[in-house]
Amino acid sequence: MAEEKKLVMPRVKLGTQGLEVSKIGFGCMGLSGVYNSPVAEQEGIAVIKYAYSKGITFFDTADIYGANANEVLVGKALKELPREKIQLATKFGIVGVDASMMMVKGTPEYARLCCEASLTRLGVDYIDLYYQHRIDTSVPIEETIGELKKLVEEGKIKYIGLSEASPDTIRRAHAVHPITAVQMEWSLWTRDIEDEIIPLCRELGIGMVPYSPLGRGFFGGKAVVESLSQDSFLANHPRFRKENLDKNKNIYLRIESLAKKHGCTPAQLALAWVLEQGDDVVPIPGTTKIKNLDDNIGSVGVKLTEEHLKEISDAVPLSEVAGGRSYESMANATWKYANTPPKP
Structure with missing residues (x-):
C-alpha cells in the first residue's frame, strides 16, 4: 500500500489568478x-477536520447539496478550523433536481441572492471560489x-469558477472576468x-x-467489492445498473x-492517474469514511511514468464502458429555467 503517514500533501496553484490549494481537495457532498x-x-x-489535519485545505460544497444542509455543515466545521488557511468553494445555479429534470437559473439577481x-x-x-454549478443558457453568460x-x-468572493460548461461558454465567461477553475467530471471512465x-x-x-x-466510487470498489444500498442515488445510475455493472466489473478487475503491481489500492491507482494529468489538476474525491479518506490521500505517494499512465488508460477502453456518465444522461436532461428564489 502507498504509505500515507510519510506523505506531505503537495500544494499547487489552481489556475493563474493566484489561488493556491492542496493537490487533493475534499468533496463534501x-x-x-x-x-x-x-x-x-x-x-x-x-471527517472535515481530519482531512484538514492531513493537509487537505480545499473544501467543495454547493447550495443544492442536502437542500442547503451541506453548506451549514461545512460552515460549522470551519468554525473549528483556521479560516485563513482554508480554500472554500461553493456553487449556485441548480434550483432543484427530480427524476425527470434539472432546474437551473443563472440571472444576475439570482446569482447575488445565492451568494448572500x-x-x-x-x-x-x-x-474563495464561487462556481456557477450549471449553465442557464436562457441567460447570456456575460450577464451572470x-x-x-x-x-x-465587493470582496464577497475571491475567484470565479464554472462547472459543466461548454468551451464557448468558458471562453466568453473568461473574456468578462478571468475564470480560475472549471469543475468537470473526469476519471478513468469519463474522459470526454x-x-x-x-x-x-x-x-x-x-x-x-x-x-x-473515482467514477462515483466505482474504482474504490463500490458495487463491486462493496455493497451498494438500494436507497443510494447510484442504484439508478446507468453505470451501476445490473446489466451495465456486470460488464463494467471487468474494468475494475x-x-x-494493475494496482497490485504498483503496490497500492485500485482507488489509489485511479486517483493517482487523475493527479498525474498535470499540476493544474486538483481532484475533489469525497467520502464519509476516514479509512477511504486515508486511502485517497495515499494516492499522492503513487508515482506513475508516462508508460504507466498509458497502461492504465488502455485498461479502461472507453468503448467498453457500459452506461452514460451522469444524471444528465440518465434523465435525458430536461433543463428547466426556474424562478424559485434561493432558500435563506
Missing part, C-alpha cells in the same frame, strides 16, 4: 446524502459573470473533456477540478490487477 444516508453532524465535522445566502449558511465573510465580477469587487475542455483551459490559464475522480 456525500456527507449530506445523495450516495448514502447523511452522516450525523458531528461525524461530518470530524451561502455566505450566511457558511458563516463566512467571503467565498458580470454580476460575479461585482461580487469579487480531454479533447476540447482541457486544451482550452490550459490556453486560458484555468485550473481543472475533476469531480467524481483490470485496475485491481
Whole structure:
C-alpha cells in the first residue's frame, strides 16, 4: 500500500489568478446524502477536520447539496478550523433536481441572492471560489459573470469558477472576468473533456477540478467489492445498473490487477492517474469514511511514468464502458429555467 503517514500533501496553484490549494481537495457532498444516508453532524465535522489535519485545505460544497444542509455543515466545521488557511468553494445555479429534470437559473439577481445566502449558511465573510454549478443558457453568460465580477469587487468572493460548461461558454465567461477553475467530471471512465475542455483551459490559464475522480466510487470498489444500498442515488445510475455493472466489473478487475503491481489500492491507482494529468489538476474525491479518506490521500505517494499512465488508460477502453456518465444522461436532461428564489 502507498504509505500515507510519510506523505506531505503537495500544494499547487489552481489556475493563474493566484489561488493556491492542496493537490487533493475534499468533496463534501456525500456527507449530506445523495450516495448514502447523511452522516450525523458531528461525524461530518470530524471527517472535515481530519482531512484538514492531513493537509487537505480545499473544501467543495454547493447550495443544492442536502437542500442547503451541506453548506451549514461545512460552515460549522470551519468554525473549528483556521479560516485563513482554508480554500472554500461553493456553487449556485441548480434550483432543484427530480427524476425527470434539472432546474437551473443563472440571472444576475439570482446569482447575488445565492451568494448572500451561502455566505450566511457558511458563516463566512467571503467565498474563495464561487462556481456557477450549471449553465442557464436562457441567460447570456456575460450577464451572470458580470454580476460575479461585482461580487469579487465587493470582496464577497475571491475567484470565479464554472462547472459543466461548454468551451464557448468558458471562453466568453473568461473574456468578462478571468475564470480560475472549471469543475468537470473526469476519471478513468469519463474522459470526454480531454479533447476540447482541457486544451482550452490550459490556453486560458484555468485550473481543472475533476469531480467524481473515482467514477462515483466505482474504482474504490463500490458495487463491486462493496455493497451498494438500494436507497443510494447510484442504484439508478446507468453505470451501476445490473446489466451495465456486470460488464463494467471487468474494468475494475483490470485496475485491481494493475494496482497490485504498483503496490497500492485500485482507488489509489485511479486517483493517482487523475493527479498525474498535470499540476493544474486538483481532484475533489469525497467520502464519509476516514479509512477511504486515508486511502485517497495515499494516492499522492503513487508515482506513475508516462508508460504507466498509458497502461492504465488502455485498461479502461472507453468503448467498453457500459452506461452514460451522469444524471444528465440518465434523465435525458430536461433543463428547466426556474424562478424559485434561493432558500435563506
